[in-house]
Amino acid sequence: MIRAFLAVELSQELRAELALVQQELKHRIEPELKRETRISWVQPAKIHLTIKFLGDMDEQVIEPLRIALEQAIGNRTAVHVLLERLGAFPRPHSPRVMWVGPSENWEKGAEARRIADIHDAIEQACEGLGFLRESKPFSPHLTLARIKMGERHVGVALAKSGVLDRPISLGSLPVESIVLMKSELKPTGSVYTKLWEVRMRAG
Numbered sequence: 001m002i003r004a005f006l007a008v009e010l011s012q013e014l015r016a017e018l019a020l021v022q023q024e025l026k027h028r029i030e031p032e033l034k035r036e037t038r039i040s041w042v043q044p045a046k047i048h049l050t051i052k053f054l055g056d057m058d059e060q061v062i063e064p065l066r067i068a069l070e071q072a073i074g075n076r077t078a079v080h081v082l083l084e085r086l087g088a089f090p091r092p093h094s095p096r097v098m099w100v101g102p103s104e105n106w107e108k109g110a111e112a113r114r115i116a117d118i119h120d121a122i123e124q125a126c127e128g129l130g131f132l133r134e135s136k137p138f139s140p141h142l143t144l145a146r147i148k149m150g151e152r153h154v155g156v157a158l159a160k161s162g163v164l165d166r167p168i169s170l171g172s173l174p175v176e177s178i179v180l181m182k183s184e185l186k187p188t189g190s191v192y193t194k195l196w197e198v199r200m201r202a203g
Contacts (some may be wrong), residue, residue, distance in 0.1 A: 001056045003183045004195070006069075006084040006122065008049040008175050010142075014083075017170050021100060022144050025086070025163060032157035037150030046192065047142050049081075051122060051178055054131055061129055062180065062195060068125040069178060071199045076200045079115045081140045083107050083170035086163055093155035100170065101141035115140060115175060118200075122178065142173070175201055 022041055033039075057065075077107075084103040087112055088095030106112055119138040127133050147154050177199040184191045 002059055002062075003185070004054045004057050005181050005183060006051040006126075006178050007181050008051060008173065008177070009179055009194075010048060010173065014170065014173065015044040015047060018047055018100065018142065018144065021086070021168065021170070023109055025098065028161040028163050029154065029157035032153075032160055034150060034153045037153045038148035039154065040146045040148055042143055042145060043189075046190065047144070048181070048192075049173060049175070051119065051138075052126060052131075052134060054126070057131075065081065065126070065129055066196045066198060067181065068129060069122065072121040072125040073118055073147065073178065073198060073200055076118055076121070077114075078174055078176040078200050078202055079111050079118065080174050081111070081115065082171040082172050083142070084167055086144075086166075087141065088155075088158065088164065091155070092158060092164055093152060094151040095142055095154055096147050096151060096159065098145045098147070098154075098158075099141040099143050100168070101139070103167070107139075118175070140173075140175075151163060176202065 022044070023195040026041070027123070081102050082102050084106065085101060087099050087101055089097040089099065116138055123133050179195050179197045180195040182195055184193070
């Protein structure tokens with residue numbers, strides 16, 4: 001058995017830009033934070049767009065899953081996700097996750113519908129191999145940090161800093177291929193290993 005997920009990898013350039021966004025965010029909110037607050041910042045090298053968390057899976061399913069995904073998305077055209085805002089889940093005043101993602105306008109547009117269709121095709125392919133379908137609608141975002149303690153303090157700091165109200169411009173994240181990542185939990189954190197990649201047609 002392996003622990004695995006499907007994801008979109010990021011370019012080194014985008015990872016470097018996200019590192020700068022994290023530094024700016026820290027600089028803006030840390031002076032306001034109480035001592036008991038705990039924030040876990042995601043290492044830029046480990047940031048990716050998660051498409052589907054698979055959990056524990058049998059290694060015999062690795063190759064059938066690759067074939068199923070090639071059939072599901074191999075003929076689809078790549079989509080570009082514009083990274084234009086900072087956000088927080090589930091609520092900005094009491095966040096558990098801080099993220100970068102597309103604007104609300106983008107989420108109402110044609111590209112958002114196309115990525116939702118791609119995600120649905122992936123869900124169907126996975127369901128055919130016994131994986132449970134995700135009930136929540138897909139929201140393309142990149143996790144910058146997870147709040148472990150003191151969500152309300154972080155919410156206050158975010159509100160005072162005004163960072164969530166300002167648009168950002170990080171260009172776009174091309175969704176051109178999907179990778180299967182193996183995740184191993186080590187004392188130093190998760191270690192990710194790419195097992196395969198299924199490419200879509202260039203947009």
